[in-house]
Amino acid sequence: MAKVPFSKLDVKINGSDCINTYCNSKGEEIQYEVKQYLPLQDKIDLVQKVINQSVDGNGFYNPMRVKLYLVLEVVYAYTNLSFTAKQKEDPFKLYDLLVSTGIFHEIVDHIREKDWIEIQENVWKTIENIYAYRNSVMGILENISADYSNLNLDATEIQQKLADPNNLELLRKNYLLKKIDL
Numbered sequence: 001m002a003k004v005p006f007s008k009l010d011v012k013i014n015g016s017d018c019i020n021t022y023c024n025s026k027g028e029e030i031q032y033e034v035k036q037y038l039p040l041q042d043k044i045d046l047v048q049k050v051i052n053q054s055v056d057g058n059g060f061y062n063p064m065r066v067k068l069y070l071v072l073e074v075v076y077a078y079t080n081l082s083f084t085a086k087q088k089e090d091p092f093k094l095y096d097l098l099v100s101t102g103i104f105h106e107i108v109d110h111i112r113e114k115d116w117i118e119i120q121e122n123v124w125k126t127i128e129n130i131y132a133y134r135n136s137v138m139g140i141l142e143n144i145s146a147d148y149s150n151l152n153l154d155a156t157e158i159q160q161k162l163a164d165p166n167n168l169e170l171l172r173k174n175y176l177l178k179k180i181d182l
């Protein structure tokens with residue numbers, strides 16, 4: 001069978017957008033676009049943003065925060081809706097507005113179902129993999145190594161402080177005072 005050059009197929013990414021209409025509280029009909037397909041790199045970036053924003057200071061992924069940022073990042077990536085910096089300052093309020101008004105559900109209805117499912121699965125699978133890695137031997141060794149490196153920096157800092165003549169003199173005086181008290 002002869003090889004056929006792929007370029008002869010003249011294929012392009014299906015970038016067709018769907019026009020959606022929303023009737024606001026003033027009775028005005030507002031039209032906005034919803035992408036039906038998002039390129040793979042954009043999906044990877046979307047999943048990464050959700051993961052990065054959903055983790056707390058202790059490395060825990062709160063499922064409600066994951067849901068919050070999943071909704072917001074999908075809206076940012078799949079629509080031409082723009083938000084002010086002030087609106088983005090309160091992601092919880094923005095989430096509530098998008099979900100309670102049904103706007104988010106209308107957006108999801110226009111995204112390819114396979115894409116929506118794939119994005120959700122990838123977010124949760126990535127979180128699962130992060131936890132699995134952290135609890136693996138390699139993850140534990142990495143944490144110990146990081147702790148040791150921090151300890152080493154602290155030891156170096158202590159050594160430098162002890163080498164300072166002013167601090168050394170203070171240490172000698174305190175030592176002599178303690179010796180006299182005995």
